[in-house]
Amino acid sequence: MSASPTLVAQAAAHLTDCRLCPFHCGELRAQAAGVCRVGVASFVASEMLHHGEEEILRPAHAIFFSGCTAKCSFCTAARFAFRPTYGIPVTAEMLAQRIVQRQTEGARSVCFIGGDPAPHIPLIVETLTLLGNRRTIPAVFNSNFYLTAAALDLLDGVIDIYLPDLKFGPAVGHAGCGETLGAMPDYWAVVTGCIDCMLARGRRIIVRHLLMPGHFECCTAPVLRWLAERPALEVSLLTQYLAPSHVRGPLAGSLKKLEIEQAKTLAAELGLRLVR
DSSP, rough: OOOHHHHHHHHHHGTTSSSSSSTTBGGGGGTSSSSSSSOSSEEEEEEEEEESSSTTOSSSSEESOOOOOOOOOOOOOOHHHHTTOOOOOHHOOOOHHHHHHHTTTTTTEEESSSOSGGGGGGHHHHHHHHHHHGGOSOOEEEEOOOOOHHHHHHTTTTOOOEEBBOOOOOSSSSSHHHHHHTTTHHHHHOOOOOOOOHHHHOEEEEEEEOTTTTTTIEEEEEHHHHHHTTTOOEEEEOOOOOOOOOSSSSSSOOOOOOHHHHHHHHHHHTTTOOOO
């Protein structure tokens, strides 16, 4: 896919009046004072040929942006997810050159990751537009998918594969895990709504679900059942949960073998289209 100059201008407008996620920080973006604290410049914490992604994507040219719209208490990338100026500032020209380089080195996809790539949509749109037909590999948007309709419309002009994280289950009579652990109000409705929107547009979507210790009933089971109602979705079960040293409580523990087996058994029973 490629974007038009009009789409680039529409994306750039969010640098000074940001409406890319449900926090709608608006003009605070220009002062780096929004929820994610990403300003006009985008910082990249690291980029590399990454062999840890799903098989169809690897080796992936993984571009890790600094800053995030969530505040997950167990974040393993906190050093740059919560520090939006970590790393080096990049321009579209710099990023485009590196993408071409990584293609020649064998990258089978270019994956925009974070933190979360949502605040960096203006740069992503501009970069992919600059690349044009020099890009011969799919562009992948790997995000918490806590997005707005405006963000989805911008992405739909440039992204080939969507890789949303659906970590948390729905709230049932109380604040859900997306709200309490991720600090994302109305998490379930927003993220599942965005997935459904892009599914209705016929886009390729691989939904990731991270298994978390003690969260089978509240998160994993309802997430897998919801996914099973949408057979066009591909699903990636992530079983490599690793608690960072700052975490306390149940999430400080390790994922148990029984929890992994429960998830795999339910996924098989539901007939999910699992990818590795």
